[in-house]
Amino acid sequence: MAEITVKAGQALERILTLELVRVTERAAVAAARLRGRGDEKAADQAAVDAMRRELNRLPIAGRIVIGEGERDEAPMLFIGEEVGTGRGPAVDIAVDPLEGTTLCAKNMPGSIAVMAMAEGGTLLNAPDVYMDKIAIGPGYAKGVIDLDASPEENIHSLAKAKGVKPNEITALILDRPRHAGIIAAVRNTGASVQLITDGDVAGVIHTTDPDETGVDIYLGTGGAPEGVLAAAALRCIGGQMYTRLILDTDEKRARAKKMGVADPRKVYDIFDMVRGDCLISATGVSTGNMLKGVKFDKDVIKTHTVVMRSASGTVRWIEAEHRDHSKFGFD
Numbered sequence: 001m002a003e004i005t006v007k008a009g010q011a012l013e014r015i016l017t018l019e020l021v022r023v024t025e026r027a028a029v030a031a032a033r034l035r036g037r038g039d040e041k042a043a044d045q046a047a048v049d050a051m052r053r054e055l056n057r058l059p060i061a062g063r064i065v066i067g068e069g070e071r072d073e074a075p076m077l078f079i080g081e082e083v084g085t086g087r088g089p090a091v092d093i094a095v096d097p098l099e100g101t102t103l104c105a106k107n108m109p110g111s112i113a114v115m116a117m118a119e120g121g122t123l124l125n126a127p128d129v130y131m132d133k134i135a136i137g138p139g140y141a142k143g144v145i146d147l148d149a150s151p152e153e154n155i156h157s158l159a160k161a162k163g164v165k166p167n168e169i170t171a172l173i174l175d176r177p178r179h180a181g182i183i184a185a186v187r188n189t190g191a192s193v194q195l196i197t198d199g200d201v202a203g204v205i206h207t208t209d210p211d212e213t214g215v216d217i218y219l220g221t222g223g224a225p226e227g228v229l230a231a232a233a234l235r236c237i238g239g240q241m242y243t244r245l246i247l248d249t250d251e252k253r254a255r256a257k258k259m260g261v262a263d264p265r266k267v268y269d270i271f272d273m274v275r276g277d278c279l280i281s282a283t284g285v286s287t288g289n290m291l292k293g294v295k296f297d298k299d300v301i302k303t304h305t306v307v308m309r310s311a312s313g314t315v316r317w318i319e320a321e322h323r324d325h326s327k328f329g330f331d
Contacts (some may be wrong), residue, residue: 036107060084066094090120110288122276138238204230236308
């Protein structure tokens with residue numbers, strides 16, 4: 001493979017867009033082979049192995065900034081790991097080889113393989129802790145949502161900005177006991193709540209196309225690494241997202257400080273989390289509201305991917321048919 005001499009920003013568009021798609025396609029297919037088998041770790045490991053293999057073929061000097069979570073002792077593409085051939089632009093990489101491991105293991109809707117790539121030094125190096133999040137899609141003035149406002153205030157503000165009544169707003173929230181108060185507050189406004197069991201990144205991305213997904217706003221707490229990945233998507237196609245790390249122990253505060261977090265109470269917006277040009281690619285593993293899952297036909301493997309770039313605001317939906325399985329790493 002020829003050495004790359006263009007700048008990182010140029011390379012993200014000219015060289016790496018379709019290469020990124022191939023990475024998430026491989027991870028999605030590897031995980032999809034284990035859909036419904038009840039083994040979350042095996043599915044995650046298959047996706048990680050496929051994603052690492054494809055990343056190491058790319059003409060980049062890549063560094064994993066956001067890797068797999070430490071909380072569940074998952075098989076990681078670890079933070080600080082160097083990937084790529086080393087003969088291209090320096091880039092930061094955020095990965096979730098299989099978001100929704102439980103969804104995949106149970107063959108439930110909405111699991112995806114997702115990754116983001118940005119110019120080197122521009123992605124927030126978020127510690128593996130929880131994060132408060134609120135997000136909406138594009139088309140609204142700044143200030144419509146506020147991380148420190150109540151759920152009721154945010155629903156009423158969004159409804160007013162959209163020109164509808166609160167009962168025409170749908171909030172997407174992870175179905176967790178810690179969210180019981182948020183769920184009740186949203187329902188008290190008359191708004192609808194759509195609960196998801198997993199899928200923090202996809203959940204935020206759903207807000208970017210409410211006409212298709214039916215989701216207007218994302219509320220609640222979830223993983224900080226997933227928050228950065230979701231911010232990359234909103235950076236590409238617009239929207240607003242505000243987050244704050246939950247650093248509720250001395251150990252977490254110390255770890256965050258070591259990773260460069262100076263203010264533990266800082267509210268991050270999209271541009272704090274993703275400062276430079278970025279690409280994000282997501283491929284469906286199991287069919288959800290946004291992406292079709294991998295389909296295994298007799299002689300063809302079909303995949304469905306969305307890939308976005310921030311500098312141009314381009315969104316590409318790619319439905320691919322892979323026939324030579326060994327050539328494409330699908331054997």
